Amino acid sequence: MKEKKTAKKQVLSYERQNFWKEAPAAEIKKANDFAGPYKDFLNECKTERESVVWTQELLKAHKFQPLGKTKSGKKVYSIFRGKTMAMAVIGSKPVSEGVNMVAAHIDTPRVDLKQNPLYEDKSSDMACMRTHYYGGIKKYQWVSTPLALHGVFVKADGSLINLRLGEDPEDPVFIIPDLLPHLARKEQYTKNIGDAIDASRMNLVFSGMQEPGNEEKDAIKLYALTLLNKKYGITEKDFISAELQLVPAYPARDAGLDASMVVGYGQDDRICAYTGLKALLDNLDGKSERTMVVYFSDKEEVGSHGSTGAHSIFIQDFLASLLSHNGEDSGSANLRRTFMNSRILSADVTAAVDPNYPGVHERQNAVLFNHGVGISKFTGSGGKSVTNDADAEFTAKVIRILDDAEVFWQMGELGKVDEGGGGTIAYILANLGAEVIDCGTGLMGMHSLYEMCSKADLYSTYAAYKAFLKSK
Ligand code: MN
Numbered sequence: 502m503k504e505k506k507t508a509k510k511q512v513l514s515y516e517r518q519n520f521w522k523e524a525p526a527a528e529i530k531k532a533n534d535f536a537g538p539y540k541d542f543l544n545e546c547k548t549e550r551e552s553v554v555w556t557q558e559l560l561k562a563h564k565f566q567p568l569g570k571t572k573s574g575k576k577v578y579s580i581f582r583g584k585t586m587a588m589a590v591i592g593s594k595p596v597s598e599g600v601n602m603v604a605a606h607i608d609t610p611r612v613d614l615k616q617n618p619l620y621e622d623k624s625s626d627m628a629c630m631r632t633h634y635y636g637g638i639k640k641y642q643w644v645s646t647p648l649a650l651h652g653v654f655v656k657a658d659g660s661l662i663n664l665r666l667g668e669d670p671e672d673p674v675f676i677i678p679d680l681l682p683h684l685a686r687k688e689q690y691t692k693n694i695g696d697a698i699d700a701s702r703m704n705l706v707f708s709g710m711q712e713p714g715n716e717e718k719d720a721i722k723l724y725a726l727t728l729l730n731k732k733y734g735i736t737e738k739d740f741i742s743a744e745l746q747l748v749p750a751y752p753a754r755d756a757g758l759d760a761s762m763v764v765g766y767g768q769d770d771r772i773c774a775y776t777g778l779k780a781l782l783d784n785l786d787g788k789s790e791r792t793m794v795v796y797f798s799d800k801e802e803v804g805s806h807g808s809t810g811a812h813s814i815f816i817q818d819f820l821a822s823l824l825s826h827n828g829e830d831s832g833s834a835n836l837r838r839t840f841m842n843s844r845i846l847s848a849d850v851t852a853a854v855d856p857n858y859p860g861v862h863e864r865q866n867a868v869l870f871n872h873g874v875g876i877s878k879f880t881g882s883g884g885k886s887v888t889n890d891a892d893a894e895f896t897a898k899v900i901r902i903l904d905d906a907e908v909f910w911q912m913g914e915l916g917k918v919d920e921g922g923g924g925t926i927a928y929i930l931a932n933l934g935a936e937v938i939d940c941g942t943g944l945m946g947m948h949s950l951y952e953m954c955s956k957a958d959l960y961s962t963y964a965a966y967k968a969f970l971k972s973k
């Protein structure tokens with residue numbers, strides 16, 4: 502960040518700077534240009550599987566090779582179970598001297614279909630789908646809004662059928678209808694906001710037609726199954742081995758009169774995934790000393806458990822494979838040392854001050870739009886419970902890297918003390934001995950269908966990751 506040494510106040514005091522006010526014109530242009538392809542990415546990647554496939558294509562275009570399939574390549578990646586992945590550019594120093602890692606997550610809050618979802622509703626004479634939400638959603642946001650159905654069916658023979666319905670303007674979309682206000686007096690208005698929408702009544706209206714003259718029982722459901730069978734070759738049983746997710750059907754777009762913001766679904770945390778990936782790809786000049794790693798984890802929104810979550814062995818296995826690929830000892834002692842020598846940005850979003858609810862933040866220690874990437878020394882809740890509390894030494898190191906690269910940054914806690922809280926994967930990676938700090942973009946409306954970011958902060962996040970990845 503630029504330092505002005507003209508006045509005593511500016512030497513002695515700290516004040517974050519507004520990107521639009523202070524950044525050079527060339528940087529402002531870059532920030533505006535950066536948002537275009539980012540919106541395309543948000544539209545293409547609405548699930549973790551789609552994010553993995555899209556990223557793999559981009560990596561291939563940049564001559565990255567699957568780890569284990571190449572003997573000498575310096576640009577490698579690994580995908581695990583189609584939902585989590587890591588990619589690396591091997592530096593000139595041994596991997597065991599530690600990597601620079603940007604660690605984001607690519608799962609997002611959403612509404613999943615249940616495993617046996619389809620039924621014919623006798624009260625309305627419609628075919629409906631039962632749902633089960635995933636992650637921390639506010640349920641009232643997901644009713645009476647157009648939804649697209651994304652996911653996969655895996656048939657008994659192992660073959661995979663992709664489904665993506667509701668994104669093409671010609672596609673139908675789906676609705677979980679909300680109750681009309683005229684009749685909501687007892688069902689909804691008497692309840693608190695968390696209970697007003699009952700999760701067991703978030704059923705999707707799937708279809709309404711039946712084949713003319715069909716006298717069979719459940720003819721509407723049968724017609725839906727007939728259509729699905731024609732289009733995808735599936736039967737009702739195939740839903741049991743499917744992963745189907747309802748996501749907002751509309752595309753990301755600019756927001757604000759000045760178009761200085763981006764609204765779109767899934768920016769928690771695909772904004773950090775995208776900026777991390779772009780940062781890596783823009784650092785391919787072969788001059789990096791330390792190995793650069795970008796990690797996309799899954800299941801963060803539900804606690805990072807399971808084989809694809811950050812608690813899984815995958816990221817350790819990835820680094821072990823990098824060690825052996827680079828001709829280094831990949832035994833457990835050397836792997837432990839590699840982690841303990843590593844520096845990690847837990848790349849996840851934080852909450853920017855919302856003009857309607859400034860009271861949930863403590864402004865002096867909260868992230869503001871347009872003031873750069875947000876750094877959080879700790880997350881968690883209450884008395885810093887369940888957190889990686891980054892040490893002062895690493896905090897200083899990261900700030901030095903960002904200052905040297907003239908990146909706009911700011912410190913920010915997620916809300917004021919005891920207001921609530923939230924976590925990231927920082928502590929999971931810190932448990933492996935790495936230096937970790939949270940560093941990501943401030944959003945408004947996090948976990949909503951239309952999350953919003955500032956283009957200045959989007960670009961600053963990219964610039965921060967780029968500087969960090971190639972730092973010595
Ligand atoms: Mn997140």
Ligand code: MN
Pocket residue numbers: 769802948
């Ligand atoms: Mn989240």
